[in-house]
Amino acid sequence: MAGTLGNKNFVIFKAESIDRSYPDEESINTEPTQHIRFKDDGRKPVDPKDLHHGGLYRAVAKLFMGFEHSCEEDVEYTWGMGTGQLTASNSLETSAHCVLYTCPICQELTPAKYIKIYLGYDGMASIGDEDRPDGVEFRCADSFTVLKSHYVKMKSKQKPKLTFDVASIRVANAFIHVDPLRFEATPLSSKKEELGVVGYPGDMAYRSEPGAQMFAHFKKDQSFDLSVSKENMLTYTTSTFGGQSGSPVFRRSRPGVSIGIHQGTPDGATINHACPIAGRYGVYVRSYKSALSLATRHPLKYKQPKTLEVELVRAYSQKSSFDRIPAKPELFASEILSYIQLAMKPIEKLQEELSTCTLIGPSEIQLKDKIAGAKAYLELAKLVAQQRDFPDLVVQPEAQPGADNEESEDSKRTHDTLRVDGTSQISRPRTPTHGGFKRLPRRTKATSAKEPRPRRGSTRGSQSVRRMEYKTRKDVLQESEDEY
Ligand SMILES: [Zn+2]
Structure with a gap:
């Protein structure tokens, strides 16, 4: 499959947002998975400094996956643990089996509904202010992808090729305090390679929390040969356990450069395995990322029904995230703008386009719900736009941009009273406070509404779409250009 681009080879799933708290312990799946702990188990907790901003292993992510499936009584969700490797500031890779759960009782395959991603995680107590030098950053997956053939095989209970036990995950808002791995x-x-696996093993507990800490195990004199190993996998005798699936494999000599995505032990194997990267036998992660980007980065430029659908589901699922005020008003405004653009489409047109889609994803969001979601989002966006004093973000195509000149760049507002249900009274205290939000500069707003954009392609279909691409995404794009 190597290097094939496009969605026809990939299946893309939408994930939903959820709070950053530790998942309900009852529902965490602690079944041992296929990994090997060798007699000379040399796994050691990493130096906490390596987790902090700028730390060596900052880009190794702690993952919780929430699946809307359980065959146990009174348990609605099953939560799995895993490890991810951040290879761009808004995307990461892990194992496909981390994001696709096969129930051991009924054998049903369920894609993750939620993926919680933490950078710098050091036990649940570490979750806090992400801007502190040791702060844990948290995001929810926005979407993820696996190879379609892999998914189909898993779904039909055939054995998928282990080499492609890989998933790429995307977050809507890029991580900030991290240098991605390569x-x-x-x-x-x-x-004679010294190889190490770095991740969050579930058999290690810290303050009674399994999988709380990052462990590394480097082992000298590892020999491997992809041409003869099982399914051409990278093999090693470092110990691992469930929770470490998706971990990066490092050479001691090349810190920050991953050469594998830790998989585990295929049936009967007596050695640990990772999916190799690129080359003759390996996975081309870039094609996964491209598939995700095509589906999510230019939602209004590509007007295929499926893309529109993806965007609608995103709009719908992110409604819940607006009861928290985001840290970056600029990004927030861009998002709102794009959703308004979407919601401005006549409902009949949406209906027409949506009727040709098939919904891929864990949520059973029906067509009418999606339309209701778009409508609700429009209302919400209006409310938020007013609340945030972005009058020209309000959907009034005939409104005169520039009519409102009362603001100054340094005026700040508090928004403690923002509610998403639209029922409460909007109060707009003008108290300048330290923690208040600065409005977008006037020029940016005007540009987004009507003015032609200098130096940007006027061949693009929609200026508002361009507006969505804030800096971080551009950076990410660049980062992923020369990547496998
Ligand atoms: Zn089941």
């Missing part, structure tokens, strides 16, 4: 092609063979 992938490098896995060497075809080696005799």
Whole structure:
């Protein structure tokens, strides 16, 4: 499959947002998975400094996946643990089996509904202010993708090829305090490599929390040969356990450069395995990322029904996230703008387009719900736009931009009273406070509404779409250009 682009080879799932708290302990799946702990288990907790901003392992993510499936009584969700490797500030890779759960009782395959992603995680007590130098950053997955053939095989209970046990995950708002890892092609063979797996093993508990801490185990003199190993996988004898699936495999000599996505032990194997990267046998992660980007980055430029649908589901699922005021008003405004753009489409047109879609994803969001979601989002966006004093973000195509000149750049507001249900009274205290939000500069707003954009492609279909691409995304795009 190597290197094939486009959605026809990939299945894309939408994920929903959820709060950053530790999942309900009862529902965490602690079934041992297929990994090996060797006699000389040398796993050691990493130096906490390596988790902090700028730390060596900052880009190794702690993951919780929430699946809307359980065959146990009174348990609605099953939560799995995993490890991810951040390879761009808004995307990461892990194992496909981390985001697709096969119930051991009924064998049903369920894609994750929620994916919680933490950088710098050091036990649940570490979750707090993300801007502190040791702060844990948290995001929810916005969407994720696996190879379609892999998914189909898992779904039909065939054995999928282990080499492609890979998933790429995207977050809507990029992580800030992190230097992403890089992938490098896995060497075809080696005799004396010092290899290490770094992740969150579920058999290690810290303050009675399983999988709370990041462990690393580097082992010398590892020899492997992709041409003869099972399914051409990268093999090693470092110990791992469930929760470490998706972990990066590092060479001691090349810190920050991953050459594998830790998988575990296929049936009967007596050695640990990782999906190799690029080259003759490996996975081209970039094609996964591209598939996700096509589906999510230019939602209004590409007007295929499926893309529109993805955007609608996103709008719908993110409604809940607005009861928290985001840290970056600029990004927030961009998002709102794009949703308004979407919601401005006549409902009949949406209906027409949506009727040709098939919904892929864990949520059973029906067509009418999606339309209701779009409508509700429009209302919400209006409310938020007013609340935030972005009058020209309000959907009034005939409104005169520039009519409102009363603001000054340094005026700040508090927004403690913002509610999303639209029922409460909007109060707009003008108290300048330290923690208040600065409005967008006037020029940016005007540009987004009507003015032609200098130096940007006027061939683009929609200026508002362009507006969505804030800096971080551009950076990410660049980062992923020369990546496997
Ligand atoms: Zn089941």
